Amino acid sequence: MTNIKEGDTAPDFTGKDQNGNNISLKDFKGKKTVLYFYPKDSTPGCTQEACNLKDNYHSFLNKGYVVIGISADNEKSHQKFIEKYQLPFPLIADTEKKIIEAYGVWGKKKFMGREFMGILRTTFIIDEKGIVEKIITKVDTKNHTSQILE
Numbered sequence: 001m002t003n004i005k006e007g008d009t010a011p012d013f014t015g016k017d018q019n020g021n022n023i024s025l026k027d028f029k030g031k032k033t034v035l036y037f038y039p040k041d042s043t044p045g046c047t048q049e050a051c052n053l054k055d056n057y058h059s060f061l062n063k064g065y066v067v068i069g070i071s072a073d074n075e076k077s078h079q080k081f082i083e084k085y086q087l088p089f090p091l092i093a094d095t096e097k098k099i100i101e102a103y104g105v106w107g108k109k110k111f112m113g114r115e116f117m118g119i120l121r122t123t124f125i126i127d128e129k130g131i132v133e134k135i136i137t138k139v140d141t142k143n144h145t146s147q148i149l150e
Helices: 044-055 057-062 075-085 098-102 144-149
Strands: 014-017 022-024 032-037 065-071 091-093 106-111 114-119 122-126 132-136
Touching: 014 075, 032 044, 044 057, 044 065, 044 075, 044 144, 057 065, 057 144, 075 091, 122 144, 132 144
Parallel strands: 032 065, 065 091
Antiparallel strands: 014 022, 014 091, 032 122, 106 114, 122 132
């Protein structure tokens, strides 16, 4: 569970996107940012979440948001995921989990009766000044846009 609270300054980061380009949070100062952490490319829940964000992408743009996804998958996996579902936003490959750990979204999970460590699906809404406005920890993958924009 994240130790970041609403009203905190979002931890700055730099990571590589699906094309090997560096992306930093500070690049988006002056814009609202949807920073969403998800467990794994091309899995059912992660695909639902990404496609929900894609299908409503113009709503985000119209409200001045940028959307950035982060998982521990590598750049090649992100490229395939983006190409397969025509995702219009960048995905950061955090294979070393530095950003994931900075945001406190690495933790114990349960699935089908077993426990393991993994990415806790979490979304941070960050304002134009880099302040965390909202944290969504109970992500509804099919209706995530409405959770963000409500």
